[in-house]
Every structure is written in structure tokens, then in C-alpha cells.
Amino acid sequence: MKQPILDLLRLLCLGVSLLLAQGTVASDHPDIAAEARIKAAFLFKFGHYVEWPAAAFTSASSPLVIGVMGAPAIARELSKAVAGRQIQQRPLQVVNITAPRLPANLHLLYVAHAHSSGTTKAVGNPLSWQSQLKERAVLVITGSPDGLESGSSINFEIVDNRVRFDIALDSARAHNLKLSSRLLAVARRVQGRAQ
Amino acid sequence: MLNRLKNNNTAFKKQAIGTLALCCLHFGSPFALGADAEIHTRELLDFSLEDLAQITISSVAKKPQKLSEAAASVFVITAEDIRRSGATSLPEALRLAPNLQVARIDANSYAISARGFNSTTTNKLQVLIDGRIAYSPLYSGVFWDVQDILLPDVERIEVISGSNATTWGSNAVNGVINVITRSAADTQGNLLVAGGGNLEQQAAFRHGGTLAEGASYRVYGKTLRIDDSQLESGGQNIDAWKKIQLGFRADDLSQGRLTLQGDIYAGRRNSALYSGDDSTRGLNLLARWDQRLENDSQLQLQAYYDRTERDLAGTLDQSLNILQMSVQQTLGMGTGQEIIWGIGHRSAWDDVKDQSAVLTFLPAEKYLRWNHAFLQDEITLRPDLKLTLGARLEHNSYTGLEFMPNVRLAWNLSPQDLLWLSVAHGERTPSRVDRDFYLDVPGIKLDGGPDFESESANTLEIGYRGNRLNRLNYSITAFYARYDELRTVDPTGSGTYEIGNGMEATTYGIEAWADYQAAPRWRLSAGTLLQHESFHFKPGISPNPWSSTEANNPSHQWMLRSSLDLSEGHQLDMTLRHVGKLSNLDLPAYTTADLRYGWKPHSDLELSLRALNLFDPQHPEFGTAASRSEVERSLFLEMLWRY
Numbered sequence: 119m120k121q122p123i124l125d126l127l128r129l130l131c132l133g134v135s136l137l138l139a140q141g142t143v144a145s146d147h148p149d150i151a152a153e154a155r156i157k158a159a160f161l162f163k164f165g166h167y168v169e170w171p172a173a174a175f176t177s178a179s180s181p182l183v184i185g186v187m188g189a190p191a192i193a194r195e196l197s198k199a200v201a202g203r204q205i206q207q208r209p210l211q212v213v214n215i216t217a218p219r220l221p222a223n224l225h226l227l228y229v230a231h232a233h234s235s236g237t238t239k240a241v242g243n244p245l246s247w248q249s250q251l252k253e254r255a256v257l258v259i260t261g262s263p264d265g266l267e268s269g270s271s272i273n274f275e276i277v278d279n280r281v282r283f284d285i286a287l288d289s290a291r292a293h294n295l296k297l298s299s300r301l302l303a304v305a306r307r308v309q310g311r312a313q
Numbered sequence: 314m315l316n317r318l319k320n321n322n323t324a325f326k327k328q329a330i331g332t333l334a335l336c337c338l339h340f341g342s343p344f345a346l347g348a349d350a351e352i353h354t355r356e357l358l359d360f361s362l363e364d365l366a367q368i369t370i371s372s373v374a375k376k377p378q379k380l381s382e383a384a385a386s387v388f389v390i391t392a393e394d395i396r397r398s399g400a401t402s403l404p405e406a407l408r409l410a411p412n413l414q415v416a417r418i419d420a421n422s423y424a425i426s427a428r429g430f431n432s433t434t435t436n437k438l439q440v441l442i443d444g445r446i447a448y449s450p451l452y453s454g455v456f457w458d459v460q461d462i463l464l465p466d467v468e469r470i471e472v473i474s475g476s477n478a479t480t481w482g483s484n485a486v487n488g489v490i491n492v493i494t495r496s497a498a499d500t501q502g503n504l505l506v507a508g509g510g511n512l513e514q515q516a517a518f519r520h521g522g523t524l525a526e527g528a529s530y531r532v533y534g535k536t537l538r539i540d541d542s543q544l545e546s547g548g549q550n551i552d553a554w555k556k557i558q559l560g561f562r563a564d565d566l567s568q569g570r571l572t573l574q575g576d577i578y579a580g581r582r583n584s585a586l587y588s589g590d591d592s593t594r595g596l597n598l599l600a601r602w603d604q605r606l607e608n609d610s611q612l613q614l615q616a617y618y619d620r621t622e623r624d625l626a627g628t629l630d631q632s633l634n635i636l637q638m639s640v641q642q643t644l645g646m647g648t649g650q651e652i653i654w655g656i657g658h659r660s661a662w663d664d665v666k667d668q669s670a671v672l673t674f675l676p677a678e679k680y681l682r683w684n685h686a687f688l689q690d691e692i693t694l695r696p697d698l699k700l701t702l703g704a705r706l707e708h709n710s711y712t713g714l715e716f717m718p719n720v721r722l723a724w725n726l727s728p729q730d731l732l733w734l735s736v737a738h739g740e741r742t743p744s745r746v747d748r749d750f751y752l753d754v755p756g757i758k759l760d761g762g763p764d765f766e767s768e769s770a771n772t773l774e775i776g777y778r779g780n781r782l783n784r785l786n787y788s789i790t791a792f793y794a795r796y797d798e799l800r801t802v803d804p805t806g807s808g809t810y811e812i813g814n815g816m817e818a819t820t821y822g823i824e825a826w827a828d829y830q831a832a833p834r835w836r837l838s839a840g841t842l843l844q845h846e847s848f849h850f851k852p853g854i855s856p857n858p859w860s861s862t863e864a865n866n867p868s869h870q871w872m873l874r875s876s877l878d879l880s881e882g883h884q885l886d887m888t889l890r891h892v893g894k895l896s897n898l899d900l901p902a903y904t905t906a907d908l909r910y911g912w913k914p915h916s917d918l919e920l921s922l923r924a925l926n927l928f929d930p931q932h933p934e935f936g937t938a939a940s941r942s943e944v945e946r947s948l949f950l951e952m953l954w955r956y
Contacts, residue, residue, distance in 0.1 A: 301362065
């Protein structure tokens with residue numbers, strides 16, 4: 119009885135925060151909208167400093183796919199902004215992910231709400247992003263206080279009114295990704311060691 | 314003769330040591346952010362990782378913090394603006410700033426100024442290209458023909474009108490133009506640009522790669538050719554020119570941020586007055602190191618060498634070497650205060666050879682030095698109120714020590730509204746043409762002023778900037794300035810003249826601009842400048858035809874731009890621009906309409922067709938009726954390919 123209530127509460131929280139995030143773009147809440155815009159720009163930038171294994175792409179010209187989960191405002195903003203842009207000479211595709219099943223073709227995933235408390239459970243849940251992306255060459259970026267613990271490689275933090283990010287090298291390595299030292303240089307904190 | 318010198322853009326202008334860029338972390342970026350009314354996500358994509366990590370969320374949304382640093386009339390020309398304008402040169406890109414007056418003189422020279430005082434030898438504007446001062450101590454002005462960059466590699470151009478000498482140095486009396494190119498890490502891969510039209514042809518190539526972990530580089534080459542312009546009086550001017558430029562930039566981010574960059578160029582131009590061509594050559598090399606220290610403190614060291622050679626056939630052959638070094642530190646005091654201090658030194662030694670009998674610089678070789686120290690304290694009086702106190706001491710070889718203070722106040726009426734006020738004192742220190750210039754033609758003998766002093770300005774500005782619904786941004790600035798010791802050509806006897814400080818002036822006016830995202834695919838921008846100026850000769854100075862060369866300004870100018878994304882990959886941009894008449898030059902007002910159509914058949918390939926001056930076949934923008942060139946209607950087709 120207890121578990122369904124907790125899940126319900128969690129869903130409710132998610133719903134409210136989604137509403138808030140959407141509302142801010144439409145209405146005049148520049149703060150949150152600005153944060154979303156900066157994060158969107160970071161997602162685009164990150165793509166430049168990650169080395170994916172060749173097998174991550176079906177062909178030399180196939181697009182780089184950025185998935186956004188739980189932040190439709192960022193997905194919308196990003197897909198609008200990257201029109202005509204490229205990363206590593208590849209066209210871009212931004213996908214707003216609403217279903218638990220992740221697309222087969224995915225290179226960068228932003229998870230707005232990830233909590234380490236759910237991680238243990240997530241590992242056993244075949245529909246969690248952690249299980250679906252296990253060992254897949256996908257750079258997972260989160261935006262929660264304990265995002266790195268949930269298994270992501272990069273986590274956004276708001277520090278002193280700025281959007282900063284931390285990096286977990288072990289996680290990136292587990293996903294067969296190489297992060298450039300430039301990215302590490304800008305990070306606020308880097309966990310783990312470079313290979 | 315004097316005219317020839319000016320037409321060649323050889324004579325007077327200038328700027329000084331600029332460093333406000335440095336006061337912000339990476340070359341002025343937070344400043345630009347605060348200044349720009351709204352930062353679109355698309356523009357954010359062009360910021361470097363470092364810059365993104367430094368932007369305060371509030372500044373992007375038009376909120377306090379860094380916005381208060383922009384208690385000035387700042388217009389930011391973005392990379393996207395430049396691309397969509399179709400501009401093919403730096404001066405043409407500067408037409409995008411409503412707070413600048415840009416007039417094309419002929420095929421290779423421009424008159425560019427802010428707040429009036431425009432001339433072929435504008436001398437109260439500071440211009441920096443990636444931290445390198447672009448003005449020549451020969452006349453305190455910019456030879457625009459040799460200040461070239463690869464436009465697709467520009468990150469943004471910040472244009473600040475008004476007196477900003479405290480932070481930017483003694484020449485920033487009427488404004489500052491700060492050109493910032495992208496980090497090498499942001500210009501990876503190959504880029505090929507080629508374009509041609511009825512008046513000019515250009516081709517450029519850039520290659521960007523990585524050197525080692527955290528270090529990247531780019532190299533580029535560029536060549537251009539511009540045809541002879543047409544004279545208003547009929548016939549063809551002889552001013553066609555061509556230029557080739559090579560350059561590089563490397564950024565190493567492993568230890569702070571180390572930047573090395575340089576350019577080398579050579580240009581040749583037909584000479585209208587003499588047989589033989591004029592030629593220009595130059596090279597520059599700059600190193601800069603930014604390091605973030607503990608406690609929110611930031612240190613920047615910079616040094617550069619800049620050599621320019623300008624051989625004006627039959628007139629003079631100047632070679633000039635400049636060496637500059639500066640240190641700047643930003644200190645977060647943690648008590649609502651941020652202190653920025655800086656010191657710098659610049660040396661210039663030149664040699665003017667092959668001088669004609671009529672026009673000479675004496676001594677032919679000159680060694681000039683400038684030293685400066687400045688201190689600025691930004692005090693947060695209340696969360697919504699910031700006071701910035703700044704002072705600069707600058708020593709120059711001609712007039713010794715000059716003092717340039719500045720007080721700025723920024724008040725955020727609401728998160729979307731900023732009201733600001735600035736009181737500043739700036740000095741335009743003498744250049745060689747003011748002191749060491751001698752002209753001797755039948756009937757006229759002009760001597761440089763042995764006692765020529767710095768021209769000075771006291772400026773009061775009030776500005777308001779706002780943002781509505783994240784779609785409408787606007788800025789309005791009212792200014793009032795009093796100038797003293799302005800340069801004049803004073804009669805000292807029959808047919809003899811000496812350069813002096815015989816004039817005063819008062820100017821006031823309004824600069825305003827706005828942009829509106831009318832629809833997701835449609836952006837509208839508008840800008841206007843209204844100004845009034847009055848010049849007064851000091852007692853005992855009698856006016857003569859040469860005495861007021863700076864009163865060549867329109868009382869008004871305006872522009873309207875529309876940027877429309879027609880459909881995926883298709884863009885249509887329109888610009889309507891009007892400049893009022895220049896009474897002293899008897900130059901009529903003109904309105905031009907420019908059109909650009911851009912097509913991206915493939916994400917790596919962009920084709921664009923630009924038509925300039927649709928309304929009239931040709932119009933003059935500057936100069937006297939007898940000798941001025943006209944800007945003709947033109948078409949330009951360009952291909953940009955990234956691979």
C-alpha cells in the first residue's frame with residue numbers, strides 16, 4: 119500500500135514540475151526559462167567534446183540524436199535553436215522522450231529528474247534508463263542534486279546563480295565515451311580518473 | 314595634399330589601451346550578456362563552454378548582476394547578425410550597430426565614429442580586435458583597410474558608445490568597438506567561403522584542428538579584390554585594391570586559458586594622384602593568458618607586437634612597431650564589492666621615410682610610450698542598485714599624465730528594467746599628426762602644434778533598457794557631452810597655420826534600438842540616432858575652411874531590419890537604412906534598402922545572394938563634392954561550405 123502512494127506522490131511532483139517548466143516559457147518567468155536555455159546550450163556544447171565509438175553511428179552521415187526526458191521546455195528550445203547546426207559534422211536530431219522506452223538511436227540523453235534513491239530499483243527495472251542504456255555509448259546528463267549517483271556522466275548544478283556541471287569519468291568510461299580535457303577543465307568537479 | 318593624406322586614410326584618428334574586456338572573465342563576455350537585451354538560445358550555442366559556465370542565469374534573462382556592469386550604451390552585434398546581414402568586411406558589419414555612424418568614403422576607406430565627430434580621420438574611438446588596439450598613433454585613427462578578420466569566425470562585436478576611457482583607455486572618448494573572435498576550439502573543421510559580385514570578389518579558407526589534449530588551433534587565409542569606385546563628379550576613381558591575409562589562433566585550456574594568435578597581410582591599391590601603387594603590409598602576434606585564481610579572482614596577462622607598413626607612393630612610407638603589455642586582475646571582495654585593477658605599457662616607434670617636400674612628419678623617427686594604471690570598484694549598494702567608481706591614470710609622451718574618472722550607477726527597477734547613469738571624463742591624447750606634421754604647398758603652410766594638448770570630453774548619459782515577455786528588448790540612451798581643446802587649424806599669419814586646440818563643442822542626442830521576435834521565424838529590429846552638435850571657436854581663433862573637419866554628422870539616422878526564416882533552409886533578410894544630410898559637406902540624405910536571400914541546400918553548405926542599395930544606382934556617403942566617391946548598387950553571391 120505504501121509503495122503505490124509514494125509512486126503517486128513522485129508522479130505528482132514530476133507533473134507539477136513539468137507544468138512549471140512549461141509555464142515559464144509561455145509566461146514571464148525569465149529565471150527558469152533562462153536556466154533552461156543555458157542548459158539547452160550546454161547539451162549542444164557537450165556534444166562537441168565527447169568521442170563516441172564509431173559503432174555508435176550507423177553511417178558517417180547519420181545524425182547525432184539528443185534525447186530529452188522530463189523537460190519538454192528544454193527539448194523544445196533546443197530543437198528550435200539547433201536548426202541547421204551540426205556537431206562533429208553530423209546533423210542533429212532532438213527528441214522529446216515521453217515514453218519509458220528509449221529510442222534505439224541515441225547519443226546524448228538529458229534526464230531532468232534522476233534520483234539516486236531510485237537507482238537500486240532502476241537497475242532491476244528493465245524500463246529504467248539505467249537498464250536500457252547499460253554499456254551503450256550514450257552520454258547521460260542529469261540535473262538533480264544527486265544526479266551522478268543515479269548513474270549519469272554529467273550533472274548540472276546551480277552554483278551562485280550560474281549553471282555549472284560535475285563529471286563522473288567512471289560512468290563515461292562505462293558507456294565507452296571519451297570526454298575531452300577541455301570539458302573537464304570547465305567542469306566544477308571531476309570524479310574518478312581519466313583512463 | 315592634406316586631402317590626399319586623408320583620403321588615403323593616413324592622417325588623424327586613434328584609440329588607446331582597452332581593458333574592460335578583460336575585466337570580465339573571457340574577454341568581455343558577461344559584459345556582452347548583460348548588455349544584450351535578450352540572449353536567444355541560438356546565440357547561446359555560439360558561446361564557449363567557459364562562457365556558458367560563467368553566465369549568470371539572471372543576466373541571460375535580463376536580470377541584475379552582470380547587467381549592472383553594462384551601465385553603458387552597449388549594442389552587441391552577434392555572429393548571427395553578421396551572417397544574416399551578408400556583410401563582407403568589418404566596416405560593413407559595423408553598420409549593424411545603431412549607435413555607430415558608418416560612411417563609406419571610397420573602395421577601401423571608411424569614416425566611422427560614434428556620437429558625432431565623424432571624419433576621414435575619426436580620432437575619438439577605441440577599436441580593439443581580440444585585445445589588440447587597432448588605431449594608429451600616426452593620427453589616432455583606424456586604417457580600416459588593414460583591420461581585417463575572417464567574419465565567420467567572429468563571436469561577436471561589442472559596440473559601446475559614449476565615454477569609456479576609464480576602462481578602455483584614452484581614446485575611448487566617444488566609444489569603443491570590441492571585436493571578439495571565437496576560440497579555436499569553436500572553429501574546428503574546414504571552412505571555405507567564396508563570393509563575388511559586380512564590385513568585389515573574396516575567397517577564404519580556414520582549417521581548425523586539435524594540437525593536444527585541451528589545445529586547439531585554426532589557420533586561415535583570405536584574399537579579396539575590390540574594384541574602382543565611381544566618382545560623383547563622373548568618371549571612375551582610381552582606388553581599386555586587393556589584399557591577402559593569413560592568420561592563426563591557438564587556445565590551450567589545460568592551464569587556465571592561453572591564447573596565441575597572429576595575422577600577416579599585404580595589400581596593394583591603385584593610387585589616384587600619383588603613378589605607382591600604394592601598398593600596405595603588416596603582421597601582429599598576441600599572447601594572452603587568463604587564469605582563475607581562488608576567491609573568485611581572475612588574472613589576465615597580455616602582450617602583443619604589431620607591425621604595420623604603409624607606403625603611399627610619392628607621399629610617405631611609414632613603418633610602425635607597437636609593443637604592448639598589460640596585467641589585469643578582478644577581485645571578488647565578497648562584501649558586495651568587486652575590484653578590478655590593471656596596469657599596462659605600450660611603446661610605438663615609427664619611421665616615416667620617402668617623405669615628399671610638401672608633407673612631412675618631423676622628426677621622421679619617433680618613439681612614443683604610454684603607461685596606464687586603472688582601478689574600478691563595483692559596489693552593490695542594494696541588491697538592485699550598483700555603483701561603479703573608476704579612475705585611470707595614463708601617461709603619454711606628448712602631454713604627460715592624464716586623469717580619466719568615471720562614475721556609473723545601475724538601478725534595476727524590476728528584473729526586466731534597468732535604469733543607468735554615467736558621468737565620465739575622457740581624453741583624446743595627441744598623435745603624431747597633431748604635433749609632428751608639416752604641410753607646405755603654395756599659399757598654405759601648416760605646422761604641427763608644438764603645444765597641442767589632449768582633446769577632452771565630459772559626458773553625462775542616462776539610459777534605460779528593458780525586456781518584455783522575452784520577446785521585445787529595447788534600449789534608449791540620452792547623452793550630453795561637452796568637449797574642450799578640440800583640434801583646429803589656426804591661422805598664424807598670412808597663409809600660415811598651426812594646429813591648435815581652438816574649439817569647444819556641445820553635443821546632445823538620443824540613441825535607441827529595439828528588437829522584437831514577432832514570430833518564431835521572424836525577428837524585427839530597429840534603431841535610431843538623433844543628435845545635435847554645436848561647435849564654438851575660442852576667442853581669438855578665426856574660422857577657416859579646414860578648421861572644423863569634425864562637424865560632418867547627420868542630425869539623424871535610422872534603420873529597420875527584418876530577419877525571416879521562410880522555410881527550412883531558406884532565409885530572407887531585409888534592411889532599410891536612412892542617414893540624414895551632412896550639411897557641411899553638402900551631402901544629401903540617403904536611404905538604402907539591402908536584401909539578402911540565404912539558402913542551405915545541405916546542412917554544410919550555404920548559398921546567399923545579397924543585393925545592396927536597391928533604391929538608387931549610386932549615392933555618396935562622405936567627402937566633398939569635388940572628389941567624393943559613390944557607393945554603387947551591387948550584387949554579391951556567396952558560397953559557404955563547411956567540411
